[in-house]
Amino acid sequence: MEHTKAAxxxxxxxxxxxxxxxxxxGFGRKPALLIIDMAYGWTDPAYATGSSRxxxxxxxxxxxxxxxxxxxxxVICTTSPFRPDAEEPMHAQPGTKGFRRxxxxxxQLDQRLAPLPGDLVLYKDNASAFFGTHLAPYLIERGVDTxxxxxxSTSACVRASATDARAYRFKAIIPRQAVQDRAEGAxxxxxxxxxxxxxxxxxxxxVLDYLSALEST
Numbered sequence: 001m002e003h004t005k006a007a008x009x010x011x012x013x014x015x016x017x018x019x020x021x022x023x024x025x026g027f028g029r030k031p032a033l034l035i036i037d038m039a040y041g042w043t044d045p046a047y048a049t050g051s052s053r054x055x056x057x058x059x060x061x062x063x064x065x066x067x068x069x070x071x072x073x074x075v076i077c078t079t080s081p082f083r084p085d086a087e088e089p090m091h092a093q094p095g096t097k098g099f100r101r102x103x104x105x106x107x108q109l110d111q112r113l114a115p116l117p118g119d120l121v122l123y124k125d126n127a128s129a130f131f132g133t134h135l136a137p138y139l140i141e142r143g144v145d146t147x148x149x150x151x152x153s154t155s156a157c158v159r160a161s162a163t164d165a166r167a168y169r170f171k172a173i174i175p176r177q178a179v180q181d182r183a184e185g186a187x188x189x190x191x192x193x194x195x196x197x198x199x200x201x202x203x204x205x206x207v208l209d210y211l212s213a214l215e216s217t
Contacts, residue, residue, distance in 0.1 A: 151179060163198050
């Protein structure tokens, strides 16, 4: 990780020297919370695609949820649709030795982050929570200007969703402790790149302070 940190610091210094990227977008007035793919296929290491690294992410999102619900912030969860006749997901070889096969449970949202009535659950076939879903019009209809992006994985679905959030002109806020990847290097590199170009990667406490200052809706 020291090599990764040194490489990131080098790129940061280059951007600063060129006067490019690294812009802070800030928080808006009306947030929504997006919880990406926190289903058992990703949170349970019994699956080839799962990782215990997400336990801390679950705990971080558990801190955010009551703060969001107390202020009437919309909560959106995503997962993959289960299709019994489909092959194993492209992320895992069929019947990977020593791992549970992809099944209906793999697509079920982890009960530690179970949605409540009124939360929106989106089923997506692509990395971005926006692509092929009605997430954008759902947010626009509610006057949302800020998207708190959490979940997994940093290098894939989180990054793709942050990129599309920026394309739709939402302010993308990524609480560092509330996203994760299977590989630490990929996690850190993508957090840096998202922060440099597409949104703001911030500490959890900054998000909690922001939510606390909001008027309830």
